[in-house]
Amino acid sequence: MDTLSHILVVDDDRDIRGLLAEYLDANGFKTLTATNGTEMRKTLEESRVDLIVLDLTLPGEDGLTLCRDLRSRSTVPVIMLTARGEPLDRILGLEMGADDYLAKPFEPRELFARIRSVLRRTQALPPNMALPQAKALHFSGWTLDLTARHLLNPDGIVVALSGAEFRMLKVFLEHPNRVLNRDQLLELTQGREADPFDRAVDLQISRLRQKLGDDARTPTIIKTVRNEGYVLATTVNTENPG
Known part of the structure; x- marks a missing residue:
C-alpha cells in the first residue's frame, strides 16, 4: 500500500x-x-x-x-x-x-x-466506480438511507434489510448499469473469493428482489446477465449531506 x-x-x-x-x-x-x-x-x-x-x-x-x-x-x-x-x-x-x-x-x-x-x-475501487460520500441513494422510487442504514419503499415505508442485504444493495447502487459477476460481488461485500458451490450471492439477490417487488422471472431492477452476472438496470441519484 x-x-x-x-x-x-x-x-x-x-x-x-x-x-x-x-x-x-x-x-x-x-x-x-x-x-x-x-x-x-x-x-x-x-x-x-x-x-x-x-x-x-x-x-x-x-x-x-x-x-x-x-x-x-x-x-x-x-x-x-x-x-x-x-x-x-x-x-x-x-x-x-x-x-x-x-x-x-x-x-x-x-x-x-x-x-x-x-x-x-x-x-481500492477505480475512481470512476467510487461515489462521493452520500446521505442516501434514490432509485426506481426507492431510497437507501446510508445514514440510518435502511431501505424506504416508494410510499416511504421502511423495508427491513439484513446487514448482508444492505451491503449487497449498496454495492449495486454504487455500480449502476455495470455487470458484476459473483466473484466481484463477494469481494466487494465480504472480501473473499467465490467458491464454485457458493450460492450466497444468488440467495441474497433473490431476497433483495423479493423485498423490491422485482419479479424473479422478469426483473426490471436487478437483472441477470446470462453467463456473466447481475446488473442494476436503473438510474441512481445521490443525495449528499447538507
Missing part, C-alpha cells in the same frame, strides 16, 4: 493488543489500541482510523453493541474477533455490520490477510 493504513485494535486483553500492534506495525500498518468502547470512541474522535479490529466479548459494551452503534454513524470497516466460533456469533456480527469475522485463537498473519482484503475492497 502506498501510505500507511491506520488500524485500531479494540481488545481488553493486553497481550493480544501488544502482539497484534507489534505484528501489524512490522507489516506496514500504523496500529492504535483501545481496551473498551469509551477508548475506541475517543480514538476515533482524535485520530484517523481506516479499519477497526473489534473484540466481541469486551467488558461493559460488547463488540456487537459497539459495532451496531458505529454503523449508525460511520462506514469505517470492522473485523470482529471472538473466542467463540459458533456460526450464530458470526451471523450476529455480520448482521450488525461487521465486514469480516475471525475466531480466536488465530494466527496474526491470517488477520493481516483479512485486513488487507477488507481494505482493498473499501479503498
Whole structure:
C-alpha cells in the first residue's frame, strides 16, 4: 500500500493488543489500541482510523453493541474477533455490520490477510466506480438511507434489510448499469473469493428482489446477465449531506 493504513485494535486483553500492534506495525500498518468502547470512541474522535479490529466479548459494551452503534454513524470497516466460533456469533456480527469475522485463537498473519482484503475492497475501487460520500441513494422510487442504514419503499415505508442485504444493495447502487459477476460481488461485500458451490450471492439477490417487488422471472431492477452476472438496470441519484 502506498501510505500507511491506520488500524485500531479494540481488545481488553493486553497481550493480544501488544502482539497484534507489534505484528501489524512490522507489516506496514500504523496500529492504535483501545481496551473498551469509551477508548475506541475517543480514538476515533482524535485520530484517523481506516479499519477497526473489534473484540466481541469486551467488558461493559460488547463488540456487537459497539459495532451496531458505529454503523449508525460511520462506514469505517470492522473485523470482529471472538473466542467463540459458533456460526450464530458470526451471523450476529455480520448482521450488525461487521465486514469480516475471525475466531480466536488465530494466527496474526491470517488477520493481516483479512485486513488487507477488507481494505482493498473499501479503498481500492477505480475512481470512476467510487461515489462521493452520500446521505442516501434514490432509485426506481426507492431510497437507501446510508445514514440510518435502511431501505424506504416508494410510499416511504421502511423495508427491513439484513446487514448482508444492505451491503449487497449498496454495492449495486454504487455500480449502476455495470455487470458484476459473483466473484466481484463477494469481494466487494465480504472480501473473499467465490467458491464454485457458493450460492450466497444468488440467495441474497433473490431476497433483495423479493423485498423490491422485482419479479424473479422478469426483473426490471436487478437483472441477470446470462453467463456473466447481475446488473442494476436503473438510474441512481445521490443525495449528499447538507
